[in-house]
Amino acid sequence: MKSLATTTKALIDPVCGMKVDPDKTDLVATHQGRSYYFCAEACRKAFEANPQKHLEPKPAKPKGWWGRYLERMAKSNKELFGGTRPHVTEPEPSGPMGNAHFSQLRIISDMRVLGGLVLFAVSWKVLFRSQRNHELAVTGPYARVRHPQHTAFMMIMLGFLVQWLVWRHDSPVLV
Numbered sequence: 001m002k003s004l005a006t007t008t009k010a011l012i013d014p015v016c017g018m019k020v021d022p023d024k025t026d027l028v029a030t031h032q033g034r035s036y037y038f039c040a041e042a043c044r045k046a047f048e049a050n051p052q053k054h055l056e057p058k059p060a061k062p063k064g065w066w067g068r069y070l071e072r073m074a075k076s077n078k079e080l081f082g083g084t085r086p087h088v089t090e091p092e093p094s095g096p097m098g099n100a101h102f103s104q105l106r107i108i109s110d111m112r113v114l115g116g117l118v119l120f121a122v123s124w125k126v127l128f129r130s131q132r133n134h135e136l137a138v139t140g141p142y143a144r145v146r147h148p149q150h151t152a153f154m155m156i157m158l159g160f161l162v163q164w165l166v167w168r169h170d171s172p173v174l175v
């Protein structure tokens with residue numbers, strides 16, 4: 001009960017951001033009718049020298065490399081395309097890389113990913129059961145393939161590879 005009370009009462013030292021229990025410190029400063037508590041005398045002095053500086057909302061944390069990357073992408077996207085995805089009119093596709101062929105590939109790869117997932121799940125069940133019974137897995141998919149989970153995994157990966165190719169083909173900006 002006591003710990004709950006202290007956590008709810010704990011305040012933030014506006015200078016260094018540390019949690020301070022106002023019951024346990026007499027390092028207090030008053031500014032515009034509010035009391036602020038500090039972890040150390042140095043923090044209190046820094047606050048009293050310039051309270052406003054420490055009460056202003058802190059500037060947003062510098063973004064990491066990923067945030068900067070996204071920002072740069074958004075900026076160049078805006079410069080190049082006005083913020084919207086460009087509409088690219090492609091010539092009518094022909095030959096083996098035509099769109100018809102690719103949509104077939106897409107369906108096949110979808111089915112392969114799905115099939116791989118199903119096979120994976122089914123194999124898992126068989127493997128679990130035979131492990132519990134201390135016997136070799138020979139039923140279900142194991143009657144046909146030696147390593148169904150390996151096969152399933154390969155199917156999923158192959159499916160994703162094909163999807164990636166399709167996606168690359170369909171995304172003129174990113175090619």
Ligand SMILES: [Zn+2]
Binds near residue numbers: 017038
């Ligand atoms: Zn402090």
